Amino acid sequence: MSSDNRKRPVLRADPRPAGRPAKAAKAKPKPKPKAPPRKAPAKKAAPRKSVARKPAPSRKRRRSGGGPPPRGFFARIGWSIKRLIGWIFGVIFAITWRGIAVLLLILAGATAYHYSTLPPALDLTDARVRGSVTLLDREGDVYAWRGDQFGGIITADTVSPHLKNAIIATEDRRFYRHFGISPRGIASAVRINLREGRGPLSGHGGSTITQQVAKLLCLGTDFSPESGQTEAEYEAECRSGGIWRKVKEIPYSMALETAYTKDEILTIYLNRAYLGAGARGFEAASQRYFGKSAAEVTPPEAAMLAGLLVAPTRFAPTNDLARSQRRAATIIGLMQEQGYLSDTEAAVAQANPATLSAAAERLAGGYFADWVMDSGPSFLTSETTEDVIIRTTFDQRIQNAAEEALQYVFDTKVSKGSKAQAAIVVMSADGAVRAMVGGRKLQVSGAFNRATQALRQTGSAFKPFVYAAALDLGYRPNDLILDAPLTINIPGSGPWSPRNYTGNFYGEVTLTEALMNSLNTPAVRLSEEVGRENVRKVATDFGIARKMADGPALALGASESTLLEMTAAYAGILNGGSSVAPYGLTELRLLGDTTPLMGQAGGIGERVVSQRAAQELTYMMYRVIADGTGGRAKLPENRQAAGKTGTTQAARDAWFVGFTADYVAGIWMGYDDNTPLTGVTGGGLPAEIWRETMTRVHEGRPQKPLPMTLPPARAPEAPQVVQSRPDTREDPIRNAAERVIRDVLGQILGRN
Structure with a gap:
């Protein structure tokens, strides 16, 4: 038996000749297995030595600039900067995605909150703060809108x-x-x-x-x-x-x-x-x-x-x-x-x-619409939260006539570049306003309205109220009055002497001639004769609501008024002596309702002067246009018209207010800053604007005579000269008594 410790022979390959390809070595036959040897006593196996394995490379990407720093000064600086930049970008990225996440959460929360507060979509279609106002003209057609x-x-x-x-x-x-x-x-x-x-x-x-x-x-x-x-x-x-x-x-x-x-x-x-x-x-x-x-x-x-x-x-x-x-x-x-x-x-x-x-x-009636909105109750007009329908006295045909007339005169008679302004009001005898122009700019809304908002001295346009007071006290159009120098001592101011526009005096003239030629001293004498308080009361009752001058200049129009008030006062003369309240609103109702909430059928108020006095004054004012200072206001086809010119001191204001049997129209002209007009009086451009307006207004209308009473012929052998008697101007009881006596005497003498 061979020993177990015998070394096995080492197998070696045969050497390969140089330059020849290697050949496969023949495998030697394996020796036949021998009988197993007798088992020796088991020995304890020695512990197996662990072999250190090289760690596998990490799949995690290495950070930029990682690893040991390189050798060399500049290389180390570059390596440090690279690491710093990488760190900064890392911080920015971390903050950014966290900030975006927070913003998205806030956005989601705010969106959810707003979502919870939203009502049904149809509830958001009309959330106006104010309601609307639709204005209809006298025929029921829409001409203006206000509100939302x-x-x-x-x-x-x-x-x-x-x-x-x-x-x-x-x-x-x-x-x-x-x-x-x-x-x-x-x-x-x-x-x-x-x-x-x-x-x-x-x-x-x-x-x-x-x-x-x-x-x-x-x-x-x-x-x-x-x-x-x-x-x-x-x-x-x-x-x-x-x-x-x-x-x-x-x-x-x-x-x-x-x-x-x-x-x-x-x-x-x-x-x-x-x-x-x-x-x-x-x-x-x-x-x-x-x-x-x-x-x-x-x-x-x-x-x-x-x-x-x-x-x-x-x-x-x-x-x-x-x-x-x-x-x-x-x-x-x-x-x-x-x-x-x-x-x-x-x-x-x-x-x-x-x-x-x-x-x-x-786009007609902007000034008129604004006036109606201001004249009605605010909770149903300018501050309404409802949708309101207002029917008015507005006449679109007359409005167009007034606008065309104003444009025509300024285009043909006024120098280009002039800043002068003008205003027009047309109304019926009961105070129903038919048209309103508040300035040269016509297509407006919310603009300054010179017809209703401008307070201006009235000048000689105020004189008819002096004559109305006298006629109501029994004076007649053919009564004589003295046109001569006059001086009145005004307490606290000293002597005051009125003069005529022409600078001349004409001696004894009739009341009609004095008004017809707009003489100043006769008007002052008559005012002092009948009493300033009576003149003031007549003007106030006719609708001149402003505080009037206290002195004798009251008779010459030293007081202020608006064009609307003056036109309404003249309407009182046309209707026979009763006051009128100018109005534009005739019916107000809510949209969808048929029952009006309010309305107005007319504006005639209480009687101010007798019908006789009003009709005689109408005759006197008819003579103003036919033969006096208002000649440029004559209407074609000899249509009867009555009116009065007015020019204030230094020609800062020029007026013409007059009427036919159908309508009353008032014209004012001047500058907003009170600059004097150049070469303009009430009998000039205002009279022409009045004529152009009323000519267009009356196109196609039949002629009607004025409601006037022609005075009886004055007996030349028995003239009545009215002297100035200042001591009676503040004695209303005496004045009333004189009025009764004159009426009785007039009836006895057949003067009525």
């Missing part, structure tokens, strides 16, 4: 498809694809603003329709008068476009997108957008400008309405129709580009631009 007009709810389904397409093409072409905000639109707007030299959010805002709705809803904050803000301040805050405001719009817009469908959001927009001329919503605007529903508008009309969104006042067709049409043409091009109109439809729309309805085009 709301034509009724119109939805995205019922509005004209052309209008819907025009709005989307103009305001938000991706409206049906975005989630409430459009980053692309904002970026585009910022780029345009910067290119045009503005701030990034100044000018184009890039707001979607949803964001505009959020702005219209003021982010869910309703106006409250108790907040201390005015309505204008509230709306300005809602329209503000700062960065913080834009940020606040985002969650609210996303809440709108979550709560409502796209068509519901568009419905809110259609009903709340402001479109100029007091119109809130497209239905009101369509009715206002075109006299039709927003469901019926054509492509050019739809384009014009959509064009109002960017700047309602600037592009309102009632402000500048040509500019509004140019804006509409641009929008028609956008609709064509985006496939809403075919080439043929766009060409037809461009060739036939939208025009205003007849009522909107006239």
